[in-house]
Amino acid sequence: MKQxxxxxxxxxxxxxxxxxxxxxxxxxxxxxxxxxxxxxxxxDSLRNMSTxxxxxxxxxxxxxxxxxxxxxxxxxxxxxxxxQEGNYYRVEGILPDDVGKGLYHRLxxxxxxxxxxxxxxxxxxxxxxxxxVVLGHYEKMKSxxxxxxxxxxxxxxxxxxxxxxxxxxxxxxxxxxxxxxTGTVWTCVDIQVKPRKKGDRMDIDKRSPIVLIFDNPQYGxxxxxxxxxxxxxxxxxxxEEMPLVCGKFQLKSYYDNVKALDIATKNRRKADLTRKYGAxxxxxxxxxxIRIGMSKNMCRDSWGEPDDINKTITTYGTTEQWVYGYSYxxxxxxxxxxxxxx
Numbered sequence: 042m043k044q045x046x047x048x049x050x051x052x053x054x055x056x057x058x059x060x061x062x063x064x065x066x067x068x069x070x071x072x073x074x075x076x077x078x079x080x081x082x083x084x085d086s087l088r089n090m091s092t093x094x095x096x097x098x099x100x101x102x103x104x105x106x107x108x109x110x111x112x113x114x115x116x117x118x119x120x121x122x123x124x125q126e127g128n129y130y131r132v133e134g135i136l137p138d139d140v141g142k143g144l145y146h147r148l149x150x151x152x153x154x155x156x157x158x159x160x161x162x163x164x165x166x167x168x169x170x171x172x173x174v175v176l177g178h179y180e181k182m183k184s185x186x187x188x189x190x191x192x193x194x195x196x197x198x199x200x201x202x203x204x205x206x207x208x209x210x211x212x213x214x215x216x217x218x219x220x221x222x223t224g225t226v227w228t229c230v231d232i233q234v235k236p237r238k239k240g241d242r243m244d245i246d247k248r249s250p251i252v253l254i255f256d257n258p259q260y261g262x263x264x265x266x267x268x269x270x271x272x273x274x275x276x277x278x279x280x281e282e283m284p285l286v287c288g289k290f291q292l293k294s295y296y297d298n299v300k301a302l303d304i305a306t307k308n309r310r311k312a313d314l315t316r317k318y319g320a321x322x323x324x325x326x327x328x329x330x331i332r333i334g335m336s337k338n339m340c341r342d343s344w345g346e347p348d349d350i351n352k353t354i355t356t357y358g359t360t361e362q363w364v365y366g367y368s369y370x371x372x373x374x375x376x377x378x379x380x381x382x383x
Contacts (some may be wrong), residue, residue, distance in 0.1 A: 086181035089249040089268070090169040092146070100317040101169075102148055104132045108153065108176040114168065116244045123159035125237060128152060129176070136160060167247045170272045174234055174251060182267065186229040186253055191290035193257075195223045197275075206243060206270065210263040212254060226293060227255040247272035253287055265289060287289070289298060312340060331370065335378045340370060 063074040090109075092099035106227040124130075129152075136147035144162030148168070151158050155276040162167070196208065208217040237243055256262045265287035271274055274286035285291060307327075314323035318339060323331065326343040335343075340363065347363035347370070352359040358374030 073187065089175055089178045089251065090173050093165065100135060101148060102135055104175065105134060107132050109173045110172055110176065110234070112172060112234060112250050114172045115237055115239045123157070128154065136162070147259060165271055170247055170249050171237060179251065182251060183232050186286065187232060188280055189229055190293040191227050191229060191255065191286060192287060192293045192296040193221060193223055193225045193227055194291055195289065197285055197288055203228070204242065206246065206248070206266055208270045209263045212264055217264060218260060221260060225259065227257045227290065230254050230256045246270045247344050256367050331378060331381065337372060337376045340378065
């Protein structure tokens with residue numbers, strides 16, 4: 042009898058558990074959490090701490106929900122006891138400006154590890170760029186550059202003061218390496234953050250602390266800053282689509298592709314000129330030269346369209362003067378070069 046009661050008790054418990062599980066599995070909880078009105082403001086991860094347009098103003102609303110790492114600020118007049126170098130914080134919202142204290146573009150932050158809330162604000166918003174690193178931006182840079190080969194083009198980026206930070210710096214000695222040969226191939230092996238330190242003479246430098254680490258069999262590991270001292274990516278002085286990296290490198294695959302296209306274009310042009318004028322004249326035109334006896338078409342192929350054309354009509358016929366800056370080319374009535382004046 043006792044065994045039967047025990048079996049019945051166990052069976053009752055099992056049935057109760059099954060029923061409770063079944064009931065629980067059918068319950069759907071409605072979410073009452075309001076959707077953030079900032080969901081449409083996607084952060085542009087190609088830039089670090091830069092403002093974005095919001096309601097006709099430039100603010101940091103696009104950073105709401107983003108994770109930032111604090112990199113320190115040894116030059117600040119304000120103590121930031123709530124922030125620890127290397128800690129991660131999430132942007133919870135944007136606070137109103139505190140004009141009385143000179144605090145603008147204020148951020149509401151929460152420590153990822155401790156949950157402690159804090160505020161950030163400064164009249165000089167460009168200091169955010171070296172004080173904080175956006176995790177999304179950092180990860181984007183890693184996906185773009187790490188484990189890829191680059192061609193060293195020399196210091197092509199704009200360098201205003203030729204400070205150490207504007208050059209390629211040896212990773213172990215932390216000194217600038219001079220006379221690096223252009224055309225050498227380097228591999229981006231890592232991306233790190235190099236926080237400001239007192240005495241580094243970067244107190245007015247607005248670039249982010251993100252550095253790319255490149256390796257070359259001949260020169261070893263070096264690093265360079267991703268941005269210039271104004272806090273912006275280096276412009277491409279060649280006006281090509283692929284920008285300069287650190288003001289010194291260009292992606293090798295892109296460089297090789299452009300070079301191959303350039304060679305192919307030159308070969309096609311040489312073949313076309315040779316077909317029209319012969320090998321000797323084609324080589325002369327490819328060198329950008331002209332000579333007496335050339336036709337107008339040959340002159341155009343070599344020097345391009347003239348800046349101006351002056352015609353002179355006489356009893357002997359019509360002659361022309363083609364103007365190229367401070368150079369003048371004269372053609373007879375047959376359309377052949379008779380004189381060149383530089």
